[in-house]
Amino acid sequence: MGKKLKSILRRKNNKQKQIDRIDNKSIKSQFDSNLEQNIKKFKSMLGSSTDLEVRKFRVGKNGSYQVAFIYTDGLVDREIINNLLETLMINLRKDDDQNSMEKSSTILEYLENYGITIGGITGVNNFETAFDAILSGDTLLLIDGYSEGYYLATTGWEDRGVTEATSQTVVRGPHDSFTETLRTNTALIRRRIKNPNLWLETKQIGKRTRTDVAIMYIKDIAEDKVVQEVRNRLEQIDIDAILESGFIEELIQDETFTPFPTIYNSERPDVITAGLLEGRIAIFVDGTPYVLLVPALFIQFFQSPEDYYSRADIASAIRILRFFCFFITLLFPALYIGITTFHQEMIPTQLLISLAAQREGIPFPSFVEALIMEITFEILREAGIRMPRAVGQAVSIVGALVIGQAAVEAGIISGVMVIIVAMTAIASFVLPTYNMAISVRLLRFIFMILAATFGLFGIIVGLIALVLHLSSLKSFGVPYMAPMAPYNAQNQKDSLIRFPIWGLIQRPHLISQKNVVRQHDNVPTKSKK
Amino acid sequence: MKVVGILIVVALIAYFEISPMAKKKEIKDLWVFSFLLLIGTVLSIMLAIGVTIPNPLDGLTKVLKPVTNFILGLLD
Amino acid sequence: MLEQSKISNRQLTILIVQFIIGSKILFVPASLAADSEQDVWLSGLIAIVVGVFVAWFYAHLALQFKNQGILQYSEIVLGKWIGKLVNIVLCIYFLIIAAFLVRDIADFMTIQIIPGTPILAIMIVFMILTIIGVRLGLEVLSRAAEIFNPWVIFLLLLLLVSVSTQIEWKNMFPVFDHQMKHIMKSSLTFITFPYLEMIIFLQIIPYVNKPSRVKRNMIVGTVLGGGMLVVVTLFCILILGVDSTTRHIYPTYALAKKITIGEFISRIEVIVAGVWFLTIFIKLSLCLYFIAASIVQLFALKTYKPLTFPIGIILIFLAIILVPNMAYLTNFDATTWIPIAIIVGFILPFIIYIVHRLKIAASGKKT
Amino acid sequence: MLLLITSLTGCWSRKEIPELGIVLGMGIDKTDEDNFLVSYQVVDPGENTPRQSSGNRTPVSLFQARADNLFEAAWRATMTIPRKLYFSHIRILIISEELAKEGIKNVIDFMSRDHEMRPDFFVMIAKGHRAEDILKVLTPLEKIPANNMFDSLRMSEQNWAPTYGLHLDKLINEIVTDGNEAALSGIRIDGELEIAERRLNVEEINSPGKLVIEGISVFKGDKLIGWFNEVESKGFNYIIDNVTYTAGQIECPNGNGDKIAIEISSAKTKVDVKLQNEKPFFELEVDMIGNIGEVACKIDLTKTENINAVEKLVGEKVKTLMETTIKKAQQEYNSDVFAFGDTVYRTHPKAWKELSGNWDKEFPNLEVSIRTNVTLRSTGTLNNSFIQKLPVEK
Known part of the structure; x- marks a missing residue:
C-alpha cells in the first residue's frame, strides 16, 4: 500500500529530477592573482549583497602587501576581526625582526606562522570553497598577487543561550536544552560523555542551505550496521534545503505512510545522552534545537526522562498510567459511541436512564455529537498554540467555558459528551512526546468511525489492524514493537515498567548486540548492624 | 445491484494486483x-443472483458415511 | 520458501496456543459436554494427551526436513504428482476450515453482539483484516500474536476470576458417571478439531529460529492451549451446569454473561469476546497463509500476496454455501469431520513419514 | 464521506439511546380469551433525573399487548409505544398465578431465546393478582417500581429468610434438572389497587398501596401447584441453604410465654445422603451462628447454661420449621423443591438410576433427619436485660 502511494507521489518528481543548483560557471573557477579582480568577482557573484564586507589593508614592512578580509557581516565575531586587524596592521609593523620574514618563503607562510593569531586557518584557492566558508561565518584572507588565500575560523553569530526545555519539561532532572547552534549542542553531549569512543561525523546537506548535519554515536556500543545505514540514508538525500531536523526525519525514516513516528526527537541533552548510551545514534542538524535519535521504538515514546530520575516503583506506576492514557485517548470516544449505539446492555441501568435523560432532545446521533465536540477540541487546541500567548489564554477560556457550557445548556450536546471529550483531551496531554500524542489523536477519529459502523466489533477490528500495522513497522531495521514483539525478557525491565537502576543490567538487545552489559552487580547492600 | 458491487470490487482488486505482476513479468502468477x-x-455472482448451489459438504458426508459410522460406532 | 521471515520459538508457541483456542473456545464446552457431561475434564485430559502425541509427531516429521514445509517435501517424498495431489487435499482441508472460521465469527457476531448487521458485512470486514495480516507476512503475524498474547491471557483470567465466585461444586458430581466410550467420543471431537488441524504448523516450523527446541514448543503450546480450553469448559460446567452448557450454542459466551465485578461492572461479556476474536483472527490468517502457500507450491509461483484477495472472495463464498445453519455445522463437526481430520491430519503425514524413512533406509543400503 | 459511510450502515443494529424504550419490568398474564397479555413497564428517563424531572408525569409507563403467542404479543406492543422496546435491562418478570398454574414453559423459552434478554432478572409470581396490576403500583423511595421489586427481593433475601430470589437461568436449571423442582417468590399488593396505581400513592407518608413479597410458590414441572406460607418459606430456605441473615423468636426457657428474639447472622446447611437398603436417607445438619436480639423475660444471660438452653430452643425451633416444610412438600405437594433427588444423583449416581424412574413415589416417603447446632456469640450490647430488675407483674 505504502509503496504504491509512494510511487504515485514520486511520479511527478521524475519530470524535473534535476534539482536546481548554483551551476554558475564562475563558482568553480580559481582565484585570480589580482586582488581587485577577486573582490569584484565576489561582489558580483553575491549580487553586491550589502552584508558582504570587504576590508582592505596593507601589511608588512612599509605596508608592502595589499591584503583583504572578506566576510559576511553578522556571521563573524567582530571581536576576533578587530584583534586580527590589530595584530596585522599594528603589531606586525612594530616587529623589526626581519628574520621571521625572511625565514618564510612567501608572505602567506609568513602570515600563517607569525601574523594570524587565530585557531582555525585553512588554505583555499577557489571560489566555491571560499563561498562555503564566507557564508558560514569564516573570514577569507586574500593577498594581492597571490591566487590563493586562507579562510579563518571567525564564526560567531548571535545565538540563543542554553535555556530551559520547553517541549519536554521535567520536575526533577537537568533543565538545559539544545540550542540552534550545532556546536553548542554537540558540546552539551560531550560534556556528559567524556569518552573517546563518542564519535562525531559532520556533513553538509542541502544544495542551497549547506546545513551542517552531524551524526553522533558511541563507537563500541552502537551497531556498525545501523551507523552505516544512517550514513547511507543521509548520503542519499538530494535536496536543496534542510531547515529543521523534521526534513531529515521525513527523508530517512523507514515508512512514510504511518501516523506513528519511527524517529525519536528531543531537545533534552540528557535524553539524547541516554539514547547514545543505549547504542542509538543521534543526528544533529544545525539550526534547530531538536536532535533526532534512531532507531526509535514504540515504547520509547511513552518514556519520560524523569522516569529514570525518580523512584523505580513510582516511575513504573506512572508509565502504566501513560499507557492507560494512551488507550483512553485512542478509544474513549469510540467506546462511548460503540456502547451507546450498539451495546446499551453494558451500561448499568441507572446510568443508562440518566444518559437517556441527558440525550433526550439532542438532535444528533451520538457519533455526530462526538465528532462535533472532538473537532471543536482540536480546533481549540490548534488555536491555543498558534495564537499569541496572551490570546491563547482567552481562547482556552472561551473554548472550555463558553462553548462547553453553552452547548450543553442549549441542548446541542449532552453533558456526558463534554466529559468524554475533556477526558480524552487531558489524557492525550499525558503522553510525554508530542508527535505520538498527535498521531494517537488522529487515529481516534478512525476508531470513532469504526465504532459508529460496527460497534465494539469495529473497535476490535481497528485494534487488530493497528497492532498489525505497528508490528510491521521497523525503525532502521529494528522492529518497532520490540521488546514486546519480538519478546525479550531482559528488556521488559525497562518497557512497561522500570526496574531499579541496578536491575537494568543489559542494554536494549535489538538496538545493539555489542557490549550489552552496562553494569555489574550494583545491588545496594544494606549495612549490617 | 449486488452483482455490480461484486464487479466493482473485483475490478479494484484486479487493478491493484495486475499491474505490479505484469511489470515483473510474472506471467504464470498472473494466470493463476x-x-x-x-x-x-x-x-459470488451466482450466489448474489440466487442460483442454488449444492453444498459440497453433503457429498463429502455421503461418501464418508461408512467411515464415520464405523468410527462413531466404536464409541457408541 | 515463500518468504525470508524468521519467527522465534516463543512466537511459535504463542501461535500454537492461539491457533488451538481460536474458534474452538466458543464451542468447546458444548461439544465436549455433549457426551461426557460433567466428566468433560477427563475427556479434555485424554484429548490433550493424544494432542501431545500428535504435536510430537508433527514436530518430529517437520524436523526431518530442513527449510522445507510439508507442501514442499510431500512432492519430494511422494513424487511430484502424488505430492501435488496431497497438496490439493491439504489446500481443500484448510479451505473448509477457513470457511468455517469465517462463518463462526460472523455467526457469533450476528447472533450475540451486533444482530441486525448483515452477516456478509462482518465477513467482508473480517476477511479484509485477515488479508492485510497475511500480506504483511508470517513475521508480522507472529509479532501481532505476541502482542495479543497478554491480552488473551488477561481477558481469559478476567473471565475465570470474575465468575469464580459463582462456582457450584456440586455440578462436578458424580464423577466417572459415564462410560469410557462416551468420554472417548467427546475427546475425539476435541482431537480432530483443533489438534489434527495443527498440521498447518508443518508449513510454519521451517521458519523457526531454533529448530532444536521445536518439539518442546509444540508440546507446550498444545498443553497450554488445550489446558485453557479444558479449564473454560470446566468453569462452564461448574457455573452453568451441564444442561445449560449443552443447550447454549456459545456456552462460553453464556458464561461470560455471568460476569459481575462488584454491583456496578457487569454485562461486559462483549469485552471478553475479544479473546476469541483475536485468536480466530490468528487462526484464520494462518489458514489463509497456508492456502496461498499451497497454491504457490502447486503452480510454482513466485509470490503469494496477490492470491490473497481471490482466495478471500472464495472463502466468503464457501462460508455462506458450506454452512446452511449452525446446527449443520455442529453436526458436521461431530460426524463427518472426524474421519476427514483423521485422514488428512494424521494418516497423510504418517504415510509421508513412513515413505521418507523407507527411502532413507533404501538409500542407506545402497551406499 | 464519513457521514455517508455511517449513514449507509445506519439501518443495521444501531440504536441511539433516546430511541430506546427501556423495559425494566415485564408481566405476563393469561386473558379470558385464552391468549397472552404482556405488560411492559417502560421507564421515562426524563422523570428519573433530579435536574429535569417535571414532577407531573409518572416515572414509568405501562404498555400492553395481547396475542396468541408471547413473541407476537411482545412485538405487537410496539404499536402503542413510540420507541424501540429494549429488553436488556429487565429487572423483574412477573408471572400471574393463573398462568403459572397452567405452566410457564412458553414464557421461559421466549425469555431465554431472545439475545437481548439477559438472564440476570428475578422471576416472581403475582400471588392472587394479575401480573399487570403488580406492575401498575407506584412505589415510594425507589421511583421505578421494577427496581423497587428487584432491590427489595434482593435485600429481603439477604436479611430476612422467607424469600427466594431466582434468576431466569437458575429457574430453567431447576425446572430441567431431574430430581429438582422450581420454587419462586410471590408478590402481592397490600392495600387498594385503585390508589396504588396513581401518583397519590407516593404522595402520602404511608402509601396506601404497597408491594409485599410474600410466600414461596411450589412448582411441579413447570406448573405452580401451591404455596409455602411465611414459616414454611423460612424452613425452605434453611433446607436449601439460602439463609444468610434472619431473625426469629423463641419462648423463654422459664415458660411463661415471654419471648426472646434471636438474630441469626449465619446459617449453613449440609445435606448428606446415605443409602440404607437402596433407600436414600437424608441427614441435614444446620450450623447457625447468632446473637440475642431482644429479651422480654427474666433470664440471667451471664450464665452459660442459660445461653445453652436458649441455643437448644432455637435449634429445636428451626428443626420444627424445617420438618413442617418438608412434610408439606412431601405430602401435600409431592414436589422435590429441595433438590433432594439431584443430591442423590450427585453422590450416588448408581442408586439414582434406579430411583429416578419413580422418584414421585419415593419422595413423599423419604426419611430426613435434621440436626441443628446453634452458637449464640453475643447477647447484644447488654448482658442481662433491665427487665430482670423490674418487679414481677402479677
Whole structure:
C-alpha cells in the first residue's frame, strides 16, 4: 500500500529530477592573482549583497602587501576581526625582526606562522570553497598577487543561550536544552560523555542551505550496521534545503505512510545522552534545537526522562498510567459511541436512564455529537498554540467555558459528551512526546468511525489492524514493537515498567548486540548492624 | 445491484494486483491469479443472483458415511 | 520458501496456543459436554494427551526436513504428482476450515453482539483484516500474536476470576458417571478439531529460529492451549451446569454473561469476546497463509500476496454455501469431520513419514 | 464521506439511546380469551433525573399487548409505544398465578431465546393478582417500581429468610434438572389497587398501596401447584441453604410465654445422603451462628447454661420449621423443591438410576433427619436485660 502511494507521489518528481543548483560557471573557477579582480568577482557573484564586507589593508614592512578580509557581516565575531586587524596592521609593523620574514618563503607562510593569531586557518584557492566558508561565518584572507588565500575560523553569530526545555519539561532532572547552534549542542553531549569512543561525523546537506548535519554515536556500543545505514540514508538525500531536523526525519525514516513516528526527537541533552548510551545514534542538524535519535521504538515514546530520575516503583506506576492514557485517548470516544449505539446492555441501568435523560432532545446521533465536540477540541487546541500567548489564554477560556457550557445548556450536546471529550483531551496531554500524542489523536477519529459502523466489533477490528500495522513497522531495521514483539525478557525491565537502576543490567538487545552489559552487580547492600 | 458491487470490487482488486505482476513479468502468477479471481467472481455472482448451489459438504458426508459410522460406532 | 521471515520459538508457541483456542473456545464446552457431561475434564485430559502425541509427531516429521514445509517435501517424498495431489487435499482441508472460521465469527457476531448487521458485512470486514495480516507476512503475524498474547491471557483470567465466585461444586458430581466410550467420543471431537488441524504448523516450523527446541514448543503450546480450553469448559460446567452448557450454542459466551465485578461492572461479556476474536483472527490468517502457500507450491509461483484477495472472495463464498445453519455445522463437526481430520491430519503425514524413512533406509543400503 | 459511510450502515443494529424504550419490568398474564397479555413497564428517563424531572408525569409507563403467542404479543406492543422496546435491562418478570398454574414453559423459552434478554432478572409470581396490576403500583423511595421489586427481593433475601430470589437461568436449571423442582417468590399488593396505581400513592407518608413479597410458590414441572406460607418459606430456605441473615423468636426457657428474639447472622446447611437398603436417607445438619436480639423475660444471660438452653430452643425451633416444610412438600405437594433427588444423583449416581424412574413415589416417603447446632456469640450490647430488675407483674 505504502509503496504504491509512494510511487504515485514520486511520479511527478521524475519530470524535473534535476534539482536546481548554483551551476554558475564562475563558482568553480580559481582565484585570480589580482586582488581587485577577486573582490569584484565576489561582489558580483553575491549580487553586491550589502552584508558582504570587504576590508582592505596593507601589511608588512612599509605596508608592502595589499591584503583583504572578506566576510559576511553578522556571521563573524567582530571581536576576533578587530584583534586580527590589530595584530596585522599594528603589531606586525612594530616587529623589526626581519628574520621571521625572511625565514618564510612567501608572505602567506609568513602570515600563517607569525601574523594570524587565530585557531582555525585553512588554505583555499577557489571560489566555491571560499563561498562555503564566507557564508558560514569564516573570514577569507586574500593577498594581492597571490591566487590563493586562507579562510579563518571567525564564526560567531548571535545565538540563543542554553535555556530551559520547553517541549519536554521535567520536575526533577537537568533543565538545559539544545540550542540552534550545532556546536553548542554537540558540546552539551560531550560534556556528559567524556569518552573517546563518542564519535562525531559532520556533513553538509542541502544544495542551497549547506546545513551542517552531524551524526553522533558511541563507537563500541552502537551497531556498525545501523551507523552505516544512517550514513547511507543521509548520503542519499538530494535536496536543496534542510531547515529543521523534521526534513531529515521525513527523508530517512523507514515508512512514510504511518501516523506513528519511527524517529525519536528531543531537545533534552540528557535524553539524547541516554539514547547514545543505549547504542542509538543521534543526528544533529544545525539550526534547530531538536536532535533526532534512531532507531526509535514504540515504547520509547511513552518514556519520560524523569522516569529514570525518580523512584523505580513510582516511575513504573506512572508509565502504566501513560499507557492507560494512551488507550483512553485512542478509544474513549469510540467506546462511548460503540456502547451507546450498539451495546446499551453494558451500561448499568441507572446510568443508562440518566444518559437517556441527558440525550433526550439532542438532535444528533451520538457519533455526530462526538465528532462535533472532538473537532471543536482540536480546533481549540490548534488555536491555543498558534495564537499569541496572551490570546491563547482567552481562547482556552472561551473554548472550555463558553462553548462547553453553552452547548450543553442549549441542548446541542449532552453533558456526558463534554466529559468524554475533556477526558480524552487531558489524557492525550499525558503522553510525554508530542508527535505520538498527535498521531494517537488522529487515529481516534478512525476508531470513532469504526465504532459508529460496527460497534465494539469495529473497535476490535481497528485494534487488530493497528497492532498489525505497528508490528510491521521497523525503525532502521529494528522492529518497532520490540521488546514486546519480538519478546525479550531482559528488556521488559525497562518497557512497561522500570526496574531499579541496578536491575537494568543489559542494554536494549535489538538496538545493539555489542557490549550489552552496562553494569555489574550494583545491588545496594544494606549495612549490617 | 449486488452483482455490480461484486464487479466493482473485483475490478479494484484486479487493478491493484495486475499491474505490479505484469511489470515483473510474472506471467504464470498472473494466470493463476486471474483464474482464482474469475472463480471467485463467478461463484459470488451466482450466489448474489440466487442460483442454488449444492453444498459440497453433503457429498463429502455421503461418501464418508461408512467411515464415520464405523468410527462413531466404536464409541457408541 | 515463500518468504525470508524468521519467527522465534516463543512466537511459535504463542501461535500454537492461539491457533488451538481460536474458534474452538466458543464451542468447546458444548461439544465436549455433549457426551461426557460433567466428566468433560477427563475427556479434555485424554484429548490433550493424544494432542501431545500428535504435536510430537508433527514436530518430529517437520524436523526431518530442513527449510522445507510439508507442501514442499510431500512432492519430494511422494513424487511430484502424488505430492501435488496431497497438496490439493491439504489446500481443500484448510479451505473448509477457513470457511468455517469465517462463518463462526460472523455467526457469533450476528447472533450475540451486533444482530441486525448483515452477516456478509462482518465477513467482508473480517476477511479484509485477515488479508492485510497475511500480506504483511508470517513475521508480522507472529509479532501481532505476541502482542495479543497478554491480552488473551488477561481477558481469559478476567473471565475465570470474575465468575469464580459463582462456582457450584456440586455440578462436578458424580464423577466417572459415564462410560469410557462416551468420554472417548467427546475427546475425539476435541482431537480432530483443533489438534489434527495443527498440521498447518508443518508449513510454519521451517521458519523457526531454533529448530532444536521445536518439539518442546509444540508440546507446550498444545498443553497450554488445550489446558485453557479444558479449564473454560470446566468453569462452564461448574457455573452453568451441564444442561445449560449443552443447550447454549456459545456456552462460553453464556458464561461470560455471568460476569459481575462488584454491583456496578457487569454485562461486559462483549469485552471478553475479544479473546476469541483475536485468536480466530490468528487462526484464520494462518489458514489463509497456508492456502496461498499451497497454491504457490502447486503452480510454482513466485509470490503469494496477490492470491490473497481471490482466495478471500472464495472463502466468503464457501462460508455462506458450506454452512446452511449452525446446527449443520455442529453436526458436521461431530460426524463427518472426524474421519476427514483423521485422514488428512494424521494418516497423510504418517504415510509421508513412513515413505521418507523407507527411502532413507533404501538409500542407506545402497551406499 | 464519513457521514455517508455511517449513514449507509445506519439501518443495521444501531440504536441511539433516546430511541430506546427501556423495559425494566415485564408481566405476563393469561386473558379470558385464552391468549397472552404482556405488560411492559417502560421507564421515562426524563422523570428519573433530579435536574429535569417535571414532577407531573409518572416515572414509568405501562404498555400492553395481547396475542396468541408471547413473541407476537411482545412485538405487537410496539404499536402503542413510540420507541424501540429494549429488553436488556429487565429487572423483574412477573408471572400471574393463573398462568403459572397452567405452566410457564412458553414464557421461559421466549425469555431465554431472545439475545437481548439477559438472564440476570428475578422471576416472581403475582400471588392472587394479575401480573399487570403488580406492575401498575407506584412505589415510594425507589421511583421505578421494577427496581423497587428487584432491590427489595434482593435485600429481603439477604436479611430476612422467607424469600427466594431466582434468576431466569437458575429457574430453567431447576425446572430441567431431574430430581429438582422450581420454587419462586410471590408478590402481592397490600392495600387498594385503585390508589396504588396513581401518583397519590407516593404522595402520602404511608402509601396506601404497597408491594409485599410474600410466600414461596411450589412448582411441579413447570406448573405452580401451591404455596409455602411465611414459616414454611423460612424452613425452605434453611433446607436449601439460602439463609444468610434472619431473625426469629423463641419462648423463654422459664415458660411463661415471654419471648426472646434471636438474630441469626449465619446459617449453613449440609445435606448428606446415605443409602440404607437402596433407600436414600437424608441427614441435614444446620450450623447457625447468632446473637440475642431482644429479651422480654427474666433470664440471667451471664450464665452459660442459660445461653445453652436458649441455643437448644432455637435449634429445636428451626428443626420444627424445617420438618413442617418438608412434610408439606412431601405430602401435600409431592414436589422435590429441595433438590433432594439431584443430591442423590450427585453422590450416588448408581442408586439414582434406579430411583429416578419413580422418584414421585419415593419422595413423599423419604426419611430426613435434621440436626441443628446453634452458637449464640453475643447477647447484644447488654448482658442481662433491665427487665430482670423490674418487679414481677402479677
